[in-house]
Amino acid sequence: xxxxxxxxxxxxxxxxxxxxxxxxxxxxxxxxxxxxxxxxxxxxxxxxxxxxxxxxxxxxxxxxxxxxxxxxxxxxxxxxxxxxxx
Amino acid sequence: xxxxxxxxxxxxxxxxxxxxxxxxxxxxxxxxxxxxxxxxxxxxxxxxxxxxxxxxxxxxxxxxxxxxxxxxxxxxxxxxxxxxxxxxxxxxxxxxxxxxxxxxxxxxxxxxxxxxxx
Numbered sequence: 191x192x193x194x195x196x197x198x199x200x201x202x203x204x205x206x207x208x209x210x211x212x213x214x215x216x217x218x219x220x221x222x223x224x225x226x227x228x229x230x231x232x233x234x235x236x237x238x239x240x241x242x243x244x245x246x247x248x249x250x251x252x253x254x255x256x257x258x259x260x261x262x263x264x265x266x267x268x269x270x271x272x273x274x275x276x
Numbered sequence: 277x278x279x280x281x282x283x284x285x286x287x288x289x290x291x292x293x294x295x296x297x298x299x300x301x302x303x304x305x306x307x308x309x310x311x312x313x314x315x316x317x318x319x320x321x322x323x324x325x326x327x328x329x330x331x332x333x334x335x336x337x338x339x340x341x342x343x344x345x346x347x348x349x350x351x352x353x354x355x356x357x358x359x360x361x362x363x364x365x366x367x368x369x370x371x372x373x374x375x376x377x378x379x380x381x382x383x384x385x386x387x388x389x390x391x392x393x394x
Binding site (some may be wrong): 191192194195198199200202203205206207208210211212213219221222224225226228229232235236239240242243245248251252254255258259262266269270271272273274 | 284285287288294296298299305313318319323329332333334337339340346351354355357361364365368371
């Protein structure tokens with residue numbers, strides 16, 4: 191029962207990643223693409239944590255934490271690049 | 277029914293609600309008219325959706341709750357910062373607001389006007 195519920199939640203989150211990906215493809219400006227990338231990475235953190243639940247390994251939550259850290263730094267760097275160049 | 281069998285089902289239901297918020301955020305990123313509106317849905321809705329999703333997993337596996345709370349705190353602290361930096365970059369790059377927007381308080385501030393924004 192619980193596994194079924196978490197499978198449904200994981201499917202919805204993966205669908206959200208796919209939908210955000212279209213904005214990454216068609217976004218008119220670089221800021222649009224960065225917003226879509228930011229959304230995708232934040233949704234992916236939930237997906238990684240769900241994978242940790244299904245595989246039963248707590249170490250994958252650390253992977254999600256490092257992923258969150260790197261995506262945050264990446265978005266900050268891209269925004270700085272958009273604002274005033276390298 | 278003892279607690280041991282109820283907790284995973286409760287966590288699963290909370291996770292589904294969180295996943296629906298994540299889906300709403302993705303639909304908002306596609307449907308909204310300009311960068312600033314997309315940023316608004318893409319940040320607020322994903323923050324709430326991530327909190328609910330991770331909390332559901334933490335309820336289903338109570339021994340993981342410490343790390344999950346750490347992850348939630350990290351998302352809550354960093355998500356507004358990245359959104360703010362992106363909005364600032366988009367504004368100073370000169371990306372226009374969508375049709376039908378009524379105020380741009382940052383532009384008023386730069387022009388030195390004392391308007392409704394004060």
